[in-house]
Amino acid sequence: MKKLSSFSSVNFLTSSIATLAISLISSQSATAATIALGFTKLTGLTGGSPATTAVFRAEIKPISFDKASIVIKDVSNRKGGYVGGFSGFDLDGIKLSYRSVDSATAARNIPTSDLLDVFDFTPAGTLFTPGSQRPPTEPELFGTKDGNVNNAVATLGKFDANSTTDPKKVFGFFSLGDNGQVEFKLKSPVSTNIPLYLYIGEVGDNGEVAAGEVIVPDPPTPVPEPSGLAGLSLAGIYLAVRYRKKNKSK
Numbered sequence: 001m002k003k004l005s006s007f008s009s010v011n012f013l014t015s016s017i018a019t020l021a022i023s024l025i026s027s028q029s030a031t032a033a034t035i036a037l038g039f040t041k042l043t044g045l046t047g048g049s050p051a052t053t054a055v056f057r058a059e060i061k062p063i064s065f066d067k068a069s070i071v072i073k074d075v076s077n078r079k080g081g082y083v084g085g086f087s088g089f090d091l092d093g094i095k096l097s098y099r100s101v102d103s104a105t106a107a108r109n110i111p112t113s114d115l116l117d118v119f120d121f122t123p124a125g126t127l128f129t130p131g132s133q134r135p136p137t138e139p140e141l142f143g144t145k146d147g148n149v150n151n152a153v154a155t156l157g158k159f160d161a162n163s164t165t166d167p168k169k170v171f172g173f174f175s176l177g178d179n180g181q182v183e184f185k186l187k188s189p190v191s192t193n194i195p196l197y198l199y200i201g202e203v204g205d206n207g208e209v210a211a212g213e214v215i216v217p218d219p220p221t222p223v224p225e226p227s228g229l230a231g232l233s234l235a236g237i238y239l240a241v242r243y244r245k246k247n248k249s250k
């Protein structure tokens with residue numbers, strides 16, 4: 001059998017190292033597309049008792065996504081709202097629907113059949129990053145527990161907040177804190193050729209505002225799996241080094 005030249009073995013080794021580097025870079029370069037949402041305030045107010053929840057609507061253009069997230073961020077810049085555990089944007093609820101409505105009451109009353117059942121309000125489906133509190137501070141932001149959203153209190157599937165800080169009556173929302181955010185990991189894919197509408201409610205209608213975005217993983221590129229490339233590259237390096245050792249020992 002014809003022996004490989006040392007030049008060929010060097011080329012083989014170099015190629016394997018390059019392939020390994022590419023595979024390692026590929027395994028860490030997964031990116032996601034971010035779609036910024038622009039909110040429009042609807043007319044009127046809704047909620048529980050007192051009912052002073054303002055509702056905001058954002059249109060999501062026709063889209064198809066899997067394993068996506070919706071992020072709501074407090075961008076109030078410490079203006080409006082209250083202090084302590086009620087600092088920051090107070091999220092009454094969040095809904096995703098094909099139906100566009102123009103009033104807070106209509107948003108509250110969107111039929112279940114017109115809503116997308118994609119939210120998981122358990123700690124597994126809500127990644128909460130608490131913001132800061134304005135003094136005097138409380139142990140936790142309202143409607144949260146152990147650093148997670150407590151949906152038994154927040155009831156995020158409804159616009160039903162009691163707009164009060166009275167400990168005996170307050171219910172139906174949670175507070176993000178100043179510059180806090182919550183990421184909702186959608187539990188099922190969404191694919192549509194018509195617009196979707198995202199609705200969020202802010203308790204109190206007292207000047208606090210939020211920004212939103214949809215995070216969608218980029219479509220996978222049809223290339224070999226990084227782990228497979230890395231395995232092949234390591235095998236190539238091993239064979240090349242072994243071949244050179246054998247040649248030296250002769």
